[in-house]
Amino acid sequence: MGAFVAKVAATNVVTPVPMSCVAGSGVFQWNQSTRIVWTGSVIDRTIMEAAFADCALPVNLSPGAKAKKNVIRLERVDALPFPTTSDEAYRLSVTDRDICIQAVSDAGLYYGIRTLLQLADAEQGRVPATLVEDAPRFPYRGVMLDVSRHFRSKEFVKKQIDLMAAYKMNRLHLHLTDAAGWRLQIDRYPRLTELAAWRDAPVWKDWWEGTRHYCEQQDPKADGGYYTKADIKEILEHARRHCITVIPEIEMPSHSEEVLTAYPELSCTHEPYKQADFCVGNEKTFEFLENVLKEVIDLFPSQYIHIGGDEAGKASWKTCPLCQQRMKDEGLKDVNELQSYLIRRIEKFLNANGRDLLGWDEILEGGLAPNATVMSWRGVDGGLKAIRAGHHAIMTPGEFCYLDGYQDAPYSQPEAIGGYLPLEKVYGYDPIPASFTPEEASLLLGVQGNVWTEYIPTAEHLEYMLYPRAIALAEVGWSQPRNKSWESFRSRVVEKVLPDMRAKGYHPFDITKEIGNRKEALQPIEHLALGKKVTYLAPYWTNYPANGAETLTDGLRGGWNYNDRRWLGFVTDKRVDVVIDLEKETTIHSVGADFMQICGPDVWFPCKVVISASTDGEHYTTLTEIDQEVKKDDEVSFKNFGWKGETKARYVRYQSFPDPKRGGVHFVDEIVIQ
Numbered sequence: 260m261g262a263f264v265a266k267v268a269a270t271n272v273v274t275p276v277p278m279s280c281v282a283g284s285g286v287f288q289w290n291q292s293t294r295i296v297w298t299g300s301v302i303d304r305t306i307m308e309a310a311f312a313d314c315a316l317p318v319n320l321s322p323g324a325k326a327k328k329n330v331i332r333l334e335r336v337d338a339l340p341f342p343t344t345s346d347e348a349y350r351l352s353v354t355d356r357d358i359c360i361q362a363v364s365d366a367g368l369y370y371g372i373r374t375l376l377q378l379a380d381a382e383q384g385r386v387p388a389t390l391v392e393d394a395p396r397f398p399y400r401g402v403m404l405d406v407s408r409h410f411r412s413k414e415f416v417k418k419q420i421d422l423m424a425a426y427k428m429n430r431l432h433l434h435l436t437d438a439a440g441w442r443l444q445i446d447r448y449p450r451l452t453e454l455a456a457w458r459d460a461p462v463w464k465d466w467w468e469g470t471r472h473y474c475e476q477q478d479p480k481a482d483g484g485y486y487t488k489a490d491i492k493e494i495l496e497h498a499r500r501h502c503i504t505v506i507p508e509i510e511m512p513s514h515s516e517e518v519l520t521a522y523p524e525l526s527c528t529h530e531p532y533k534q535a536d537f538c539v540g541n542e543k544t545f546e547f548l549e550n551v552l553k554e555v556i557d558l559f560p561s562q563y564i565h566i567g568g569d570e571a572g573k574a575s576w577k578t579c580p581l582c583q584q585r586m587k588d589e590g591l592k593d594v595n596e597l598q599s600y601l602i603r604r605i606e607k608f609l610n611a612n613g614r615d616l617l618g619w620d621e622i623l624e625g626g627l628a629p630n631a632t633v634m635s636w637r638g639v640d641g642g643l644k645a646i647r648a649g650h651h652a653i654m655t656p657g658e659f660c661y662l663d664g665y666q667d668a669p670y671s672q673p674e675a676i677g678g679y680l681p682l683e684k685v686y687g688y689d690p691i692p693a694s695f696t697p698e699e700a701s702l703l704l705g706v707q708g709n710v711w712t713e714y715i716p717t718a719e720h721l722e723y724m725l726y727p728r729a730i731a732l733a734e735v736g737w738s739q740p741r742n743k744s745w746e747s748f749r750s751r752v753v754e755k756v757l758p759d760m761r762a763k764g765y766h767p768f769d770i771t772k773e774i775g776n777r778k779e780a781l782q783p784i785e786h787l788a789l790g791k792k793v794t795y796l797a798p799y800w801t802n803y804p805a806n807g808a809e810t811l812t813d814g815l816r817g818g819w820n821y822n823d824r825r826w827l828g829f830v831t832d833k834r835v836d837v838v839i840d841l842e843k844e845t846t847i848h849s850v851g852a853d854f855m856q857i858c859g860p861d862v863w864f865p866c867k868v869v870i871s872a873s874t875d876g877e878h879y880t881t882l883t884e885i886d887q888e889v890k891k892d893d894e895v896s897f898k899n900f901g902w903k904g905e906t907k908a909r910y911v912r913y914q915s916f917p918d919p920k921r922g923g924v925h926f927v928d929e930i931v932i933q
C-alpha cells in the first residue's frame with residue numbers, strides 16, 4: 260500500500276482523490292481527430308454530452324464508430340475487474356494509443372470522464388498514461404441549499420449542479436420551504452406562491468428584525484420568488500444529465516410560519532403571523548400536507564422526500580383542544596409523541612406512494628417512524644442512534660458540515676451566522692466512528708454540506724460560502740481515508756480547483772489568504788489557576804459543556820467559535836459565578852477572563868463583572884466591579900474583563916451579570932490568574 264499511496268501523491272491531480280491511481284508510461288495525445296466512441300444503446304448520450312460539456316478539448320462524439328486508434332472508448336460492462344459494490348465505480352485506462360472508460364452504469368462512465376478531464380492538459384491535449392480504479396466511499400454525497408431565506412434562480416441552481424458533479428457529488432437537497440418564503444408552485448394551494456413566497460424586505464436580516472410580514476406578489480415591495488413546475492423540470496433534467504438526484508424538502512410540523520399565514524386554519528389558533536407549527540389535531544393539516552406531497556412526488560423522481568421535522572416549538576399543541584384530543588385518542592403521552600404521530604402518518608403516505616421519508620434528527624423524538632432515514636445535524640448522536648436501531652443515516656453535523664459559519668477570522672469575513680469552520684476542519688471529518696461494525700457502517704449513507712442562507716443575501720456570497728469547503732466534503736464523501744492528505748488536498752485546491760472555478764465564473768473563498776484561528780487558541784497558557792478546582796455557584800450550560808468543569812482552568816483558550824469545546828456556556832440567571840481554589844494563599848497580580856459576543860445567536864457580553872478574593876473561603880473582599888454598556892453590533896467580538904493589582908488570596912470568585920435587556924448566553928474560555 261505504501262508504494263501505491265506514493266503514486267497517488269505523485270499524481271496529485273484528481274479531486275476527489277481516486278481509490279487507486281497508477282502512472283504508466285507514455286502520453287495519449289488528444290487532438291482534432293480523437294473520436295469518443297461507444298457501442299450499444301444503453302449509454303445515454305445526454306449524460307455523455309453533459310460529462311464533456313465544459314471540456315476545452317475537441318469533443319467528437321461518435322457512438323458506433325469502429326476506430327481502434329486515437330479513441331476514447333466508453334464501455335458499459337456487467338462487472339469491473341476490481342472488487343466494488345458501488346454502481347458508480349469506474350475504471351479509466353489511458354495508454355499512448357487509446358483511452359478506455361468502463362463502468363456498470365452511466366453514472367460510472369460520467370465519473371470516469373470527469374476524472375479524465377482533470378488528468379488531461381486542457382491546452383496541449385496531453386493525457387499521461389494512467390490506470391485509475393475508482394469507487395466512492397459513500398453512496399450519498401450531498402449539498403443542501405436553503406433557497407427559502409434568500410431565493411436563488413434556477414440558473415444559479417444549475418450552475419451549482421455543474422460544479423458539484425465535476426467533483427462527483429450526487430445529491431442536491433433543496434430546502435424549499437421555511438418562514439422566510441415558500442419556493443415551489445403547488446397548484447392546489449395558490450396562496451403559497453401568491454403570498455407566502457414574497458416579503459417586504461429583500462434581505463432576510465432586515466425582514467427578520469423588521470415586520471416578518473409577507474406581501475402579495477403584485478405589491479411593489481414584494482421580494483422573493485418561487486420555482487414553477489417548469490423551472491423544477493428544467494433543474495431536474497439538468498441534474499439527471501449530471502447524475503445528481505434532487506431531494507425536495509417540505510418542512511413540517513414547524514418552520515411553517517409562511518404556510519400558516521397563507522392558510523391560518525391549519526394552525527392551532529387559526530391566526531396569521533402567530534404560529535410556526537401545524538396543528539396536528541386537525542385533519543385538514545394532513546389533507547394539506549398529503550396534497551402538497553402528492554404534487555411534490557409527481558414532480559420529483561427522488562426516492563427520498565425530506566420532510567424537515569426540526570426545531571418544532573410544540574407549545575401551542577399543549578393547549579390546543581384538537582391536539583389534546585388527538586393525544587387522548589391515540590394514547591400519546593406527550594407532544595414529542597404527537598410530533599412522531601404526524602411523522603409516522605406522513606411516512607405511511609410516502610411509502611404508499613413508493614417513496615421514503617428523510618428528516619432531521621428531531622424525528623427521533625417520540626419514536627422514529629419505522630422506515631425513516633435520519634439526517635443528523637445536531638452532532639452525530641442522532642445518526643448513530645438511528646443506525647443502531649437499524650435505520651439509515653446521513654451525516655451533516657454542524658461542527659463539520661454547516662457551511663454557513665465563518666470560514667476564516669470573523670473580522671476578515673462578511674457577516675455570518677457565527678461558528679468557525681475552516682477548510683481543514685471540514686476536510687478532516689470522518690463520518691464513520693472507529694467503534695462502528697461493518698454492518699453499522701453500511702447503514703451510514705454518506706455526508707452533506709448544508710448552507711443556510713439567513714446571512715447570505717447574494718448568489719456570489721453563497722458561492723463564497725460553498726467553495727472550496729463543499730469540495731472538501733466531496734473528498735470526504737468519495738475518497739478512502741487512507742488516500743486522503745490535507746497537504747495534497749490543499750495544494751490541489753490552490754493549484755487547480757480554485758483557478759478552474761474562477762475561470763468558470765464561480766466566486767470561491769481564496770484559501771491562500773487564510774488568516775486562521777484566533778491566536779489565543781493556538782497554544783496553551785500557563786497561569787496560577789491552571790489545573791485548579793473550580794466550584795460552580797451557578798451551573799454551566801450543559802448544551803455547551805466544552806471540557807466540563809475543568810474548562811475554565813485547563814489552559815486552553817477559545818477560538819472564533821463558541822462551539823469549539825473551549826468556550827463554556829452560562830445561561831442561568833446569575834451567569835458566571837465560580838470560585839477557584841488556588842489550594843494555598845498566593846500572591847496574585849491579575850485575574851481576567853475573555854468573553855465572546857455575537858448578537859445573532861444571542862451571545863452577549865456581560866453588563867457587569869465582579870471579582871473578589873478570600874483567604875478563608877468565607878469572607879471575600881471585592882477586587883473590582885466592572886460596569887459596561889452592552890451594545891448590539893454585527894461583529895464577533897472578544898473582550899477581557901479583569902483586575903490588576905496585588906493581593907494575597909487562596910480563593911478567587913468571578914461573577915458576571917447579564918444585561919436584563921439582552922438576556923442570552925455568556926461564554927468564557929479560561930479564568931487566567933497571574
Ligand code: ACM
Nearest residue numbers: 569570619636711
Ligand atoms: C437545522 O439546522 N435546523 C436542520
